[in-house]
Amino acid sequence: MEKDRDINQYAISFKYQLLSYIRTKRFIALVIFSLAVSILVTVLTFHIEYSLLKKENSAKYMNSYLSPFFIDIVVIVAAFFGGDLISTDTGTNSAYYILVQPVKRYILFMGKYTAALISSFIIVFIYVIVGYIGSFYLYGNLTNLVGKSLLMTLLFIAGTLMLAGFFSSVFKSSTVGIIASILILIIVFPVISTVLGSLEGIDPYFLITSAGSAAYLVFQKPYPAAKVVSHVTPHIKTYTFNPTYYQGIEVALLYLIIFSILAILIYSRRQIEG
């Protein structure tokens, strides 16, 4: 078996990129950030609503635990790991070390992406697992919906990370790629979601930040309605849209596929002008 086959090179790219990621200050900082947010949320929730919580169940607890910060954490983590996924190779002198090797660029990219996905998942999972611990502490068990939630979480991270990876292929600078990812995912997408969804009554199902909420909505029993209309006054209505679980999965997969194709195309064609 030839050792320079694509599949081996993918595994090697993944291994060393993961090794590199977990030694970065950003990985350590994001682990601390995720841990700090999760502990803070748990402590505050326990302190304020302990007696109420004791009357609920694991699924309800996980929904209320994840809903305030889950999307933001995924977006921040994906922006930091995806926002410079390609630009570290094409926008820095690492290009002269990596891209002159006899390896197809898409193979390098897939290895890097997988390493970024696992690094991101570790950080988000820290946030999620503190919720599981809280559930065990309160109820002595964990809802059987965690599998569905974790699958959605993984796809949500994968899609968001690929979107950020696409930005990193567009921008030459790593910093610009990360900032653009954060701004678009944390500010632009929520604004579009609010304007279209709440005010205009258009379902913003196509936004990945909206799709990602299925990871905690899955804990609600029954699953919330896709569209909720509230009458603020007899003439003013506001709308709340909830993606269905499968809609969430589809949107995340679509982001993953579409932006991976775009990112790989740009990465493969990119010339290193220096």
Place this chain on the structure above:
Amino acid sequence: MEISFKDVSKNYSKFKALDNVSFDYNKPGAIGYLGPNGAGKTTTLKVMTNLLRPSKGTVELNGINVNKHPKKALLGVGSMIETPLPYPYLKVSDSLKFIGELRGIDKSTINKKIDEYFDALKLPPLDSKIGKLSKGQRQRVVFAAVLIPDPDIVILDEPTTGLDPFERKIFRNFILELKKDKLVFFSSHILSEVSETCDDVIFLNKGKVLKSGKVDEITREFNTNAVKIEFIKNIDDNMLKQLKSNYNIINVKDRTATIKYSGKEDERASILKSAMEIAPVISYESSGSDLEEAYISILGEK
């Protein structure tokens, strides 16, 4: 082993960085690629390693078009272009293993080679992080990464620029060793290094190859063998007339005359003898031909 450029041009909108560059080398040896800043040297090497695509023409490494089949073409090639930066958070050993493994080399062979180059290239401690190394240390790590796969073709872009004399010596000695059985193609500003290590040389300016050939043939062509004779008194018209009647005078200043000659020792002796017949000589200095004069002649004209 073969590097072949056929009518290669590279344009950046209206700017022509390379203009119909052609050359072909297919034997072990060292090729020096010379030219002033902005001549197109690094662009050539980038096109050679598929970091850039040519606007026109074809580049082949070992008979394979590098821009169409980069993976195959780059298999037998090790290159160090600009100042490569391995991932800063990886350790020195991991950076070397990464490249070795990517190229399908056994782990035991990689470790053996790392040990070998650790001493030969005076590598920094293997557990130090790349991001913490000096430029010279990093260049040596990258050079080790170039050598670990034992490539047929080694491409180097001004490998000793910015390095201290000790580091330069390491590189120079390695190039002399490598060229015995590999094709080494390197750009440089340091002409003494090129004349010391290279068999062939290419002069490039404004993206065009101005001249190429064997180093010794080119230096002979731009012959600068000269003797500088210092007389006891200022050179007057009569002395100058006598000198000019027999020799090719390059320069006369006060009591010193510089005379160009073929480089043969007999001729040098004859010049000295004649000079002493004209007036007493108090000092005598000879200079040989070198690549620098050829460089200035070829590139200075353009």
